[in-house]
Amino acid sequence: MVRKTLNTSRWKRLRNYVMARDGYRCQESLRYGQSVxxxxxxxxxxxxEYPELEFVAWNLVALSNYQHNKMHNRNTDEITKKGKEWQKRKKREFEKFYSTPPLKN
Known part of the structure; x- marks a missing residue:
């Protein structure tokens, strides 16, 4: 099921930003010296699981469809070993995001 937010201008702007940030190249393939x-x-x-991270740039990575299919099981939607490796790489940002105290008014 496609999320409604994927059709919003907010998502499209963020997607374009991430694609440009990542040089329009699959970041997983680049790890192996392949420019895809x-x-x-x-x-x-x-x-x-983390709806609050939907529009957070550090939680996004540009991938080819081939590599994207390796990030989570397409039948169960469970995160694969490869997907967990990416989560491990972003652990610092994840912990910082959740440890930041709320702003006071």
Whole structure:
């Protein structure tokens, strides 16, 4: 099921930003010395579990469809070993996001 937010201008702007930030290249393929065009932007920490991270740039990475299919099981939607590796890489940002005290008025 496609989330409604994927059709918003907010998402489209963020997606374009992430694609440009990542040089329009699949970041997983680059790890192995392959320059492959990125076809989509992946949420490292899934929106279904962390909806507050849907529009957070550090939680997004440009990937090819091939590499994206390796990030989570397409039948169960469970995060794969490869997907967990990306989560481990972003652990510092994740912990900082959740440890930041709320702003006082």
């Amino acid at each position: 065009p990125a076809e989509m932007v992946h949420h490292i920490y899934p929106v279904r």
